[in-house]
Amino acid sequence: MFKKYSVTFVVIAFVIVGIGMYTASGWKNNGRPDFKLVAVEGDASIGNRLAVQGYYYYTGSGVTSTSLKIGQQKTTYEDNRRHFQWFTGDDAYENFGDTKQKRRFMKGKYPYGLFVDEPNMLGYAYSHQVDGHWELEVGALNKETNEDADFELDLPERDGTAYWNTDMIHGVDASSIRIYMTRYEDFQFGDEQQVNRISKLIRLDIDLKKQSITKETDMTAELPGYDPNPLHSTNIVSFNEETVIIKDDIRENSSSDPISNYYVYNLTTDSIRPLALHENGKDKSTDSVNIVGTQLARFTVSDGVVYYEAYDLSQVGDPLVNSWKVDAHVWGVSDNVDVRPYDDQTAEISYRHDEANAYIRGIAIVDIVTGKITYRGEVQTDGSEEEQQSKLRRLSLGF
Numbered sequence: 001m002f003k004k005y006s007v008t009f010v011v012i013a014f015v016i017v018g019i020g021m022y023t024a025s026g027w028k029n030n031g032r033p034d035f036k037l038v039a040v041e042g043d044a045s046i047g048n049r050l051a052v053q054g055y056y057y058y059t060g061s062g063v064t065s066t067s068l069k070i071g072q073q074k075t076t077y078e079d080n081r082r083h084f085q086w087f088t089g090d091d092a093y094e095n096f097g098d099t100k101q102k103r104r105f106m107k108g109k110y111p112y113g114l115f116v117d118e119p120n121m122l123g124y125a126y127s128h129q130v131d132g133h134w135e136l137e138v139g140a141l142n143k144e145t146n147e148d149a150d151f152e153l154d155l156p157e158r159d160g161t162a163y164w165n166t167d168m169i170h171g172v173d174a175s176s177i178r179i180y181m182t183r184y185e186d187f188q189f190g191d192e193q194q195v196n197r198i199s200k201l202i203r204l205d206i207d208l209k210k211q212s213i214t215k216e217t218d219m220t221a222e223l224p225g226y227d228p229n230p231l232h233s234t235n236i237v238s239f240n241e242e243t244v245i246i247k248d249d250i251r252e253n254s255s256s257d258p259i260s261n262y263y264v265y266n267l268t269t270d271s272i273r274p275l276a277l278h279e280n281g282k283d284k285s286t287d288s289v290n291i292v293g294t295q296l297a298r299f300t301v302s303d304g305v306v307y308y309e310a311y312d313l314s315q316v317g318d319p320l321v322n323s324w325k326v327d328a329h330v331w332g333v334s335d336n337v338d339v340r341p342y343d344d345q346t347a348e349i350s351y352r353h354d355e356a357n358a359y360i361r362g363i364a365i366v367d368i369v370t371g372k373i374t375y376r377g378e379v380q381t382d383g384s385e386e387e388q389q390s391k392l393r394r395l396s397l398g399f
Contacts (some may be wrong), residue, residue, distance in 0.1 A: 007380055012243070018230070019343060022364055027306050027373050032075075032077050033056065033075075033381050033391045033395075034052075034058075034074075034075055034381060034382060035068075035070045035075045035379050035380070035381050035391070035395065036070065036071070036072060036074065036075065036379070036380055036381075037050065037052060037070050037071055037072045037075065037363075037377040037378070037379060038072070038378055038379075038380045039154075039376070039377050040362075040375055040376055041364075041373055041375070041376035042365070042373050042374050042375040042376055043374055043375055044072075044375070046070070046365060046374055046375035047072040047377050048071075048073075048372060050071060050072070050363075050365075050375075050377070051069040051070070051071050052069065052070045052071070052350075052363055052379075052396055053067070053068075053069055053075070053397070053398060054067070054068055054069070054070055054144075054361075054396055054397040054398060055067050055068070055395075055396045056068055056077075056192070056276055056393045056394055056396075057395075057396065058394070058397055062367065063144045066078065066211050070379060070397075072377070075290070082142045086156065093315075094153070096115040096117070101122070101141070101143070102115075102117070102122060103138065103328060104318065105122045105124070105148070106124075108150075109124055109126070109137070109139060109150075110126045110128075110137065112126065113137060113166065114125025114166040114168075114169060115169075116168075116169045116236055118170070118171050118241065119143075120142065120143055120144065120171055120174075120282045121140055121141060121142055121143060121171040122139075122140070122141040122143065122178075123139065123140050123141075123169035123170075123171060123177060123179075124137070124138070124139035124140070124169070125137065125139070125166045125179050126165075126166065126266070127155065127164040127165065127181065129163070133154060133155075133157065134154070134155040134157075134161070134163070135152050135153065135155065136153045136154075136155050136164070136166075136179070136204075137150075137151065137152055138150070138151055138153060138177075138179070138206060138211075138309050140154070140177055140208055141169070143257075147181060147209045149172075149211070150209040151351065153206070153211070153212070153213060155181075156213070156216055158183065160185040161183060161184070161185055161198060162184040162185060162186045163184050164181050164182070164183055164184070165181060165182045165235075166179060166180075166181050167180045167181060167182055167201070167235060167236040168180040168236050168239055168244065170267060172205075175207065175208050175209050176205065176207055176208060176214075177206050177208065177223055178203055178204065178205055178206070179203070179204045179207075180201065180202070180203050180204075180207060180219070180236055180244075181201075181202050181203075181204065182199045182200070182201060182202070182234070182236075183198065183199065183200050183202050184197055184199045185198050185199070185200065186351060187205045194325055196231060196254045197232045198231050198232055198233055199232070199234055199235060200218055200219075200220040200221075200232065200234055201218075201219040201220050201235060201236065201246060202216060202217065202218060202219065203215075203216070203217040203219050204216055204217075205217075219234070219246070219265075219272075219343070220232050220234040220248065222272060223246070223248055223261075223263055223272060224263070224272060224273065224274050225274070229254055230250045230251060231250065231251040231252075231253070231254065232243040232248055232249070232250060232287055233248070233249040233251075233258065234246065234247070234248045234249075235247060235248075235331065236290050237288070237289050238290050238291045238296075239291065240291050241267075242266065242267055242268060243264060243265070243266060243291055243313065244264075244265040244266075244267060245262060245263070245264065245265075245275070245289055245291060245296065246262065246263040246264075246265055247260060247261070247262055247263075247270070247289075248260070248261045248262075248263065249266055260287065260341060261274065262274070262275040262277055262289070263275055264313060264318075265300045275296070275311070275313075275318055276317070276318060277298060277309070277311070278309060278320055278323075283393040287299075287300050288300075288340065288341075290341045292316040292341075292344050293344075294312060294313050295310050295311060295312055295313065295321070295340060296310070296311040296318070297300075297309075297326040298310070298311070299341070299347065300339070300341045301337050301338065301339060303335070304327065304328045304329050304333055304334055304337050305325055305326070305327050305328065305329075305337075306325060306326040306327075306328065306339050306349055306366075307323070307324075307325045307338060307367075308322075308324050308325070308347065308368065308371065310321045310322040310323070310368075318373070322369065324370070324371025325371070326364070326366060326371065326373070328349070328351050331351060331360075331362065331364075331376070332353055332358075332360060333352070334353070335352060335358065336352040336353065336354065337349065337350070338349045338351075342365060344368075345367065345369070346363070346365050346366060346367055346368060346374070347366045347367060347368055348360075348363055348364070349363060349364040349366060350363050350364075350397045350398070351363070351364070352396075352397065354371060354393070356389075357385075357389055357395050358377060358389075359389050359392035360390055360392075361378065361395050361396075361397050362376065362377060362378035362379065362397075363376070363377055363397065364377075378398070379392065379395065381397060
């Protein structure tokens with residue numbers, strides 16, 4: 001066999017060596033710049049606890065890069081360089097496997113699957129394509145009995161299926177689980193020649209004893225007021241042990257802008273109801289929601305302005321109970337603003353400004369209750385003004 005494929009092996013070896021030399025060249029020419037976060041507003045002591053995630057690009061194309069964490073005292077470069085995306089899955093082992101039981105459960109599983117920790121079980125699911133069809137790796141560990149199940153399933157075949165993605169795992173009882181997946185489908189819409197992609201939310205009921213799928217449910221079709229004619233893109237955006245938030249983007253055709261509808265799915269009652277969210281009257285470049293206790297926290301960004309809204313899901317009508325906005329224009333930023341929940345009490349705003357001789361990379365920590373900036377820091381580096389700008393231009397702060 002080796003003789004038959006020896007030429008192929010040699011070519012692959014040269015490609016790998018070439019990539020390594022290309023990467024090494026970038027590292028040699030650019031080194032590892034020393035960045036630091038400098039407080040420009042708020043309580044500087046907060047910055048001592050921060051380590052802002054980012055990427056430094058050694059080439060203008062952005063192909064060769066390394067991840068790093070920037071603090072007020074130093075920069076820490078990560079060993080996992082982002083040449084190939086699948087290497088980043090190693091983070092799952094660090095974030096999830098923090099107990100002996102979890103580490104044992106994770107043994108032999110792919111790091112880039114979905115791991116969940118529920119009160120009575122540990123769950124795992126990972127979908128991948130094998131020889132033209134899609135398979136689902138399933139794992140479940142009963143915490144009380146320590147009974148472990150690991151097996152593979154063939155995912156249901158449907159015309160036009162592009163790929164599957166696992167959104168959520170929920171344990172029903174000791175012998176069954178439900179896996180919620182997004183199934184992406186490609187098809188031609190109407191008389192248009194271009195291929196359109198939609199996504200459906202699919203629930204798979206799985207018997208752990210029989211190691212089989214007992215029921216497949218199209219949850220997109222079960223959404224209240226569902227109309228099959230428009231293009232739907234449905235997925236789960238947030239969940240806890242009792243409540244799931246489903247987002248359904250609807251387009252009348254492939255060229256129209258999507259209209260986002262949100263739904264609350266109760267796992268206990270297996271019921272879905274619409275969620276009425278306020279509109280801020282502007283196009284939003286970012287729209288993220290997160291369940292915090294009984295409230296839904298929503299962050300949006302529009303034209304450099306960050307909006308926050310909190311809805312109480314425990315009250316009839318899901319009333320708006322809190323809102324605020326932060327305008328990044330006062331920081332000299334016109335766009336390139338992103339936001340995420342940092343924890344249950346604060347949010348992190350990442351911003352950048354790209355203009356010749358005026359490159360800015362910064363973050364702000366916001367108190368979710370009051371909307372006040374508790375800390376804002378911007379990245380600085382050493383060297384001449386030209387060298388500093390060159391380094392900042394290649395730096396990207398990301399979540």
